[in-house]
Amino acid sequence: MPKLSRSDWYDLARDMNWTFGYVNEADVFPEELSGTGRVPPEAWLAWDEPYKISYREYVHNQVTKDTTTYSLKNAVGRSKLFDQLDPGWKSVVVAHYGAIAMPEYLASFGEARMGRFGRAAAWRNTATFGTLDEVRHGQIQTFFPYGLLGKEPRGDWALKAFHTNNWITLAVRHLFDDMFVANDALSVAIQLTFTLETGFTNLQFLGMAADAIDVGDLEFGSLISSIQTDEARHAQQGEPTIKVLIDNGHKEYGQFLVDHMFWRAWRAFALLTGLSMDYYTPLDSRKMSFKEFIQDWVVKQFADQFRDYGLDFPWYWDEFINELDWYHHAIHTVVWNYRPSVWWNSDAGVSPKERQWLEEKYPGWNRAFGKHWDVLTENVRTGNLAETFPETLPVACNLCQLPIVRAAGVLAGAHTDPAPLRHVHNGRVYQFCSEPCRWIFTRRPERFAGHKSITDRLWTGDINPPNIGGVLAYMGLSEAEHGVDADNYAWANGKH
Template sequence: MNRWDERQVREAIMPKLSRSDWYDLSRDTNWTFRYVTEEAAFPEELSGSHRIPSDGWERWDEPYKISYREYVHNQVTKDTTTYSLKNAVGRSKLFDQLDPGWKSVILAHYGAITMPEFLASIGEARMARFGRAAAWRNTATFGALDEMRHGQIQAFFPYGLLDKEPRADWALKAFHTDNWVVLAVRHLFDDMFLANDAVSMALQLTFTFETGFTNLQFLGMAADAMDVGDLEFGALISSIQTDEARHSQQGEPTIKILLENGHKKWGQFLIDHMFWRSWRAFAVLTGLSMDYYTPLESRRMSFKEFIEDWVIKQFAEQFHDFGLDRPWYWEEFVRELSWYHHAIQLGVWTYRPTVWWNPDAGASAAERAWLEEKYPGWNDTFGKNWDVIQDNLRKGDVAATFPETLPLMCNLCQIPIVRPAGVTAGALDSPAPLRHTYEGRIYQFCSEPCKWIFTSRPERFAGHKSLVDRLLTGDITPPDLGGVLRYMGLSEAEQGRDATDYDWARP
């Protein structure tokens, strides 16, 4: 009897059950420990679940249910479609025809996100091993497979761009450098999942970061990519987002169990902590991409409108639905929507040699009109800074547009400390960099939330040195811009330049 006949016989004699008849039984593979205690099998440092008794975790139930067979079928289908499209597009001149600013979006994304996708599989694997509910461990196992796939596909796609843009190799190189952007991203993700327990990870990675931010980013980026005509990147991001939408739901049942068992305060703290950290990273990577790097004709909405619609209006509703409060710094977060990423944009463009992509100024006359429409008063605040830059470029004084020293860096988010345009650091409504002394060392911060995160658990963050700290302590030699660029791993050919070669500034 051949294989085909055997399969037909099995299908004929085996009862066919609906998924609801067998799913919970196959998923809930728990057992009673005989040779170790449950505390030893699930150490608090890795599990973070001992606030709640083991039977309390039995109510954990994932919103999105999938079997292994379904999972493999779906992933094979997605990979077949995405890789086939890549092969077809790779033989075309599509990348060469893309807007220079959009090419910068791609390079910045690959360098900042590819390696964290690989590292996220460690976080998912930790939940798959140390999550207290069998259903949770099952879901996290799929999540670990997802993140491995995301790392692999986002390393492979830029590889195909190397003959067109050599800096695409920063998809793998970035995290092996001490570039200032990488220091900030690495600090965030070390905090979020590499040095985290399973419960904290569910709330901070899957609920706060993925549900609240990255799902939305990938949705927006996929739509923008299609509008720009970047079919390859659009298909890639869409393929990843469908995975994120599933495994990001691990946070929902976890926060529900914490609240049901009287641990709202701890859950609120974890979410408030990571919401601010996620906002900081999101503003830098996505704020610049949406409002400055995306071609004007392809901008569907401003970054502020996107956050107001997807985060403030929709994600924040979940705080109320779950019985949580909005973060205590909510008003500061809302105020920053109008200025923070604009200030960062000025900094990144001015320090363009320190990044591996070509920052797009996004300050042509038409773009400035759009910014003024979306952010009333932009021309009277940030526009004045661009006026000076434009005047220097028109006079041929390009050197005047480069920095002479490094900016102050926040010791929590590792991002340069900036203020709203027209507000001097030290003014009553904008104090000098916030400081805190811990074990004899002075740490400085960009905001009250960053200081609060640090001082709430200083042992978690103390000891790390920002880029400026490394310069002052002699780690970078010689202590000048050339030494800094070499320290960050940037050869002259890799250093960022203006994306349009200053076309935007010409009369």
């Protein structure tokens, strides 16, 4: 075999299936963990990954990437490059590590579930490499921020965040528990690798790596690049999985899984990437707006995928497109107002030049959001900083766990009713930010009922004392860890 070319032996070695003699198929692939029972076992033989790789090649590639990335980190760590970075970009890095490092490790659970309970041998083989990928991603994205502790003590939130009840953590953890920690193998393939990774994060990591290099953050750029190349490979599991599902008459179920997770991925993406691209990245380094990025990459790619696989656009597509104009801007105002409640320094990003850029990219931004920032700017300039901080919590959605925000009816098509959408289940009232969030909950209430949002925890006495001080302590934030304005309010005086 060592003398044969890979094409001569790859399929034979990969497709190692056998007939079980002592147990039945249902025992080996229980539906609760596999989710593949809709399709006959023999139909899964059609599962085929586009990107072929052997274990020898995998190890060689990973060693090469790690050697390059860690070597660069060691060199950069002895320099003052991080100290010289724009404060807003530092916030991008610190926010990213806290929100993503632990989920990367947890994603290995989803990959391992596919590696054990995926119905095709080829699928299990690919998922095994994906499991190794995600373990590596968790390790490297915890190791790198700990190397910054001497310069940014909140780098330890890469590990700490998921061991707290911070409101951002509650939202991200709720999403990823739904997506891969508590999901069957088939759903993981479609919702994680097809919807999130192929549709969102793979493209995001390409953009983040380029932006990092442009702002001078060589360490973060190298890290993200090494992760993205792994994502591009194991993200391919979703496409053959959904193809087998559709080819065997289960388009409706595949459509439901995509519709469910596309909306959830959009919500998280708007929070973590929308703020980074339109407010935290230095103005001179912004290649495109968040809306342009979504339109040029995510929308176009999903449009191609929906066409290629015979899927329909999600039923809420028009609402999603409309939200590109306002949703992440509204969330940004919440994050900045509640800046002590996050582990990074929120960059307002609304200096005169930045406001001009925002108006150019989002016509009507000043009319919809500028007046809010006008009040904040005046309070900062007159020394009334107390007026820029909250006195209580916003109402959080019982599905996405994010604050329920509105565009105040200024933008066409935006929600005009400030009241949350509601649904009663087993006598309890649940509140939602959008019709898609309510729809996801009502389709499978047994999956989501009972969970308390951060607002619920305040109302039910879990947080004590029931004030902002009690909330911040409940979230695990010491006073030294409270987020502050990234530029020390220079933007308010036109100095940014």
